[in-house]
Amino acid sequence: MDLNLTSEEMRFRDELRSWLTANVPADWAERREESLESRFEYLRAWQRRLFEGGWAGVSWPKRYGGRGANLMQQVIFWQEMALASAPPMANTLGLGLIGPTIIAFGTEAQKTRYLAKILSAEEIWCQGFSEPNAGSDLASLQTEARVDGDFYVVNGLKTWNSYGWVADWCELVVRTDPNVPKHKGLTVLLVDMKSPGIGVRPLRQITGESEFAEVAFRDVRVPIENVVGNVNQGWDVAIGTLMHERGTFGAGLQITFRRNMERLIELARELRRNGKSSAQDPLIRQKLAQCYAEIEIMRWNQMRAFSRINATGVPGPEGSIQKIFWSELNQRLQEVAQELLGPYGQLEGISTHSVDKGTWAYGYLRSRGNTIEAGTSEIQRNIIGHFVLGLPRSY
Amino acid sequence: MQFGLNESQEILKQNARQFFAGECPMTHVRRLAESKQPYDPALWSKMAAQGYMGIIFPEKYDGLGLGKVELILLMEEAGCALVPGPFWSTVALAGAVIDAVANVAQKTRYLAPICRGEARSTLALLEGGATWDLADSKLAASNGRLTGEKLFVLNADVADFILVAEQTGVFLVEAQAPGLSITPMPALDLTRNLYAVQFQDTPVEKLGDGTNLTRALNIATAALVAEMVGGMQRVLDLTVDYAKMRKQFGKAIGTFQAVQHQCADMYLETESSRSAAYYAAWALEHDAPDAATATSIAKMYASDACRAVGNRGIQIHGGNGFAWENDLHLYYRRAKASETMLGDATFHRERIARLVIDAVPASFGGNDRSLR
Numbered sequence: 001m002d003l004n005l006t007s008e009e010m011r012f013r014d015e016l017r018s019w020l021t022a023n024v025p026a027d028w029a030e031r032r033e034e035s036l037e038s039r040f041e042y043l044r045a046w047q048r049r050l051f052e053g054g055w056a057g058v059s060w061p062k063r064y065g066g067r068g069a070n071l072m073q074q075v076i077f078w079q080e081m082a083l084a085s086a087p088p089m090a091n092t093l094g095l096g097l098i099g100p101t102i103i104a105f106g107t108e109a110q111k112t113r114y115l116a117k118i119l120s121a122e123e124i125w126c127q128g129f130s131e132p133n134a135g136s137d138l139a140s141l142q143t144e145a146r147v148d149g150d151f152y153v154v155n156g157l158k159t160w161n162s163y164g165w166v167a168d169w170c171e172l173v174v175r176t177d178p179n180v181p182k183h184k185g186l187t188v189l190l191v192d193m194k195s196p197g198i199g200v201r202p203l204r205q206i207t208g209e210s211e212f213a214e215v216a217f218r219d220v221r222v223p224i225e226n227v228v229g230n231v232n233q234g235w236d237v238a239i240g241t242l243m244h245e246r247g248t249f250g251a252g253l254q255i256t257f258r259r260n261m262e263r264l265i266e267l268a269r270e271l272r273r274n275g276k277s278s279a280q281d282p283l284i285r286q287k288l289a290q291c292y293a294e295i296e297i298m299r300w301n302q303m304r305a306f307s308r309i310n311a312t313g314v315p316g317p318e319g320s321i322q323k324i325f326w327s328e329l330n331q332r333l334q335e336v337a338q339e340l341l342g343p344y345g346q347l348e349g350i351s352t353h354s355v356d357k358g359t360w361a362y363g364y365l366r367s368r369g370n371t372i373e374a375g376t377s378e379i380q381r382n383i384i385g386h387f388v389l390g391l392p393r394s395y
Numbered sequence: 396m397q398f399g400l401n402e403s404q405e406i407l408k409q410n411a412r413q414f415f416a417g418e419c420p421m422t423h424v425r426r427l428a429e430s431k432q433p434y435d436p437a438l439w440s441k442m443a444a445q446g447y448m449g450i451i452f453p454e455k456y457d458g459l460g461l462g463k464v465e466l467i468l469l470m471e472e473a474g475c476a477l478v479p480g481p482f483w484s485t486v487a488l489a490g491a492v493i494d495a496v497a498n499v500a501q502k503t504r505y506l507a508p509i510c511r512g513e514a515r516s517t518l519a520l521l522e523g524g525a526t527w528d529l530a531d532s533k534l535a536a537s538n539g540r541l542t543g544e545k546l547f548v549l550n551a552d553v554a555d556f557i558l559v560a561e562q563t564g565v566f567l568v569e570a571q572a573p574g575l576s577i578t579p580m581p582a583l584d585l586t587r588n589l590y591a592v593q594f595q596d597t598p599v600e601k602l603g604d605g606t607n608l609t610r611a612l613n614i615a616t617a618a619l620v621a622e623m624v625g626g627m628q629r630v631l632d633l634t635v636d637y638a639k640m641r642k643q644f645g646k647a648i649g650t651f652q653a654v655q656h657q658c659a660d661m662y663l664e665t666e667s668s669r670s671a672a673y674y675a676a677w678a679l680e681h682d683a684p685d686a687a688t689a690t691s692i693a694k695m696y697a698s699d700a701c702r703a704v705g706n707r708g709i710q711i712h713g714g715n716g717f718a719w720e721n722d723l724h725l726y727y728r729r730a731k732a733s734e735t736m737l738g739d740a741t742f743h744r745e746r747i748a749r750l751v752i753d754a755v756p757a758s759f760g761g762n763d764r765s766l767r
Contacts, residue, residue, distance in 0.1 A: 289744035293692040300670035303398040385655030392650040
């Protein structure tokens with residue numbers, strides 16, 4: 001156990017740090033009020049700059065445009081991005097989930113075709129997993145793909161696609177064999193979102209914005225070489241993606257939580273309660289300390305998990321504790337923020353009295369989705385029960 | 396950066412696990428727990444022969460000279476086996492305090508016998524007010540003599556010498572000293588006894604002022620958390636085994652999500668406590684600027700977690716978990732005692748608040764010192 005940086009890691013960090021100092025744009029924080037679309041284009045340009053600097057895919061193989069470094073350097077990258085208050089990258093799902101899935105399961109031709117454009121944000125990716133009738137029971141999905149010559153013909157409806165409104169490509173899970181048990185007839189396809197027959201409808205969510213979309217497929221033709229992994233073994237590929245989602249995807253979030261926490265502490269010093277600073281109120285102190293502690297534990301859990309992945313190469317089902325931990329922590333943090341802010345907590349950014357441009361009202365609502373997206377807390381607990389602790393399957 | 400055990404650490408942990416499984420099985424723990432004097436000199440000698448008593452102390456005092464991470468791994472296994480008696484109080488508490496505050500001659504006289512397994516000890520900290528803040532201590536030695544009372548002193552009756560912390564520093568009292576009397580305070584934990592210790596013009600030897608006491612108490616706290624983690628792991632293992640074996644409605648109860656999800660929470664709480672204990676140990680070993688905060692975070696989280704894990708474990712065991720014959724209550728009792736020892740979650744949350752809210756600007760810890 002050695003939590004100090006190695007000399008190689010130190011060199012990496014120093015080089016990254018000086019690059020970030022020279023390149024991080026200063027105006028990201030002021031763009032909260034802009035539309036989702038305009039903010040997205042901003043982030044896309046920022047990711048392009050990172051890619052050109054050689055930083056977009058730290059742990060991805062060099063021959064596909066990555067840096068060829070290890071996962072620990074990837075972790076250092078996230079830390080440094082946060083310390084530099086750098087904006088996030090645009091192609092979140094491509095970088096965090098779909099790229100790693102193609103690296104693990106894709107053909108050489110697929111890796112050459114797709115990976116570099118994920119890193120450069122030239123092609124934005126979404127995931128077509130959930131359906132109106134297949135949420136937690138993902139394997140029951142109905143979107144079907146029939147073979148027609150050198151193509152699959154896809155019909156069905158996907159929902160809750162993050163970035164569906166802007167995506168160029170989609171990692172789509174379809175049913176290719178309806179006559180076998182549900183887990184055994186699935187296949188993963190890479191689908192061009194500009195294909196004829198695809199209809200994208202934005203889904204308006206609890207916050208009022210539309211991060212997600214519903215995507216309809218009507219006789220959409222997908223070349224058979226776009227299958228990832230083997231036909232009818234798509235469940236393994238999908239689970240591989242989901243383990244990345246649960247295990248490593250939370251790394252960048254820890255940084256966001258840290259920032260929110262630091263801001264909450266500042267706010268506690270400014271706001272008054274019972275005739276003194278809220279930062280001196282014993283109950284507020286207890287709650288802030290609890291959140292602070294859990295954010296640190298989230299980091300230590302992640303460091304342990306990353307060290308394990310770095311040694312074994314793949315995230316395991318124990319990544320489910322990361323997903324439960326960050327999602328429930330963020331909800332508690334947002335609740336504490338609301339309590340601290342009192343009546344101000346509810347104000348939206350357009351109010352002249354709003355605190356932090358309505359971040360906290362937004363965060364309170366947005367965090368409500370955290371224990372649902374990327375596998376509900378209930379599903380994560382099933383996974384721990386069955387796959388980690390070896391308890392019998394409950395369903 | 397590697398947050399995993401290296402090969403020698405893995406070996407140390409596995410050896411400790413095997414040692415305790417062989418030399419301190421639950422039947423033995425239970426026999427000692429029910430005997431009202433949970434100290435076994437034979438087990439003590441065997442543990443000393445393994446070098447456990449001197450694990451973190453310098454070789455010149457007959458210790459092994461290993462680090463805090465190694466201590467934490469050993470304590471984790473001791474907690475898993477529910478090792479009874481004065482191990483933690485002698486090594487992680489009194490030993491760490493002597494190592495931190497005493498001079499070379501005193502260490503030769505008191506720390507070396509601990510390392511060799513020839514002496515047992517403890518630290519008397521609390522008084523009637525029962526606050527962990529030493530500033531609240533009312534006792535004060537004067538002219539090498541002490542009068543007054545300390546409460547909640549672990550394992551005092553088997554200690555060869557007792558350390559006493561008061562406002563001006565740390566003192567040592569020999570077990571045979573005149574004016575010293577030790578009275579049991581019967582309590583929940585059957586594997587470690589508490590005592591009231593009275594001093595009546597009792598001669599004491601000053602070991603040092605309180606400057607380094609906090610650092611030693613942080614080490615003791617991290618070791619205690621590791622012991623709690625071992626206990627949580629054992630309760631989780633027992634509970635998962637039971638949920639697989641126990642049948643109701645024609646199925647193993649572990650099939651039901653109401654049971655599975657509680658097991659999943661036990662796993663999450665145990666693993667998160669373990670991450671915190673390991674990080675705190677590393678931070679203490681390397682004098683990281685966030686070592687005190689990390690220690691409090693670990694004790695805070697584990698104090699709530701060990702209670703929750705115990706509650707869930709017993710709940711899943713149903714009536715069997717409530718029975719005296721079942722081992723769970725021995726862990727449950729220890730968990731409650733350890734939760735309180737050196738400050739519960741509320742105490743440590745306030746300590747965290749002092750460290751991170753009252754400090755301006757608020758800053759997070761990190762493994763890279765240049766981050767701060």
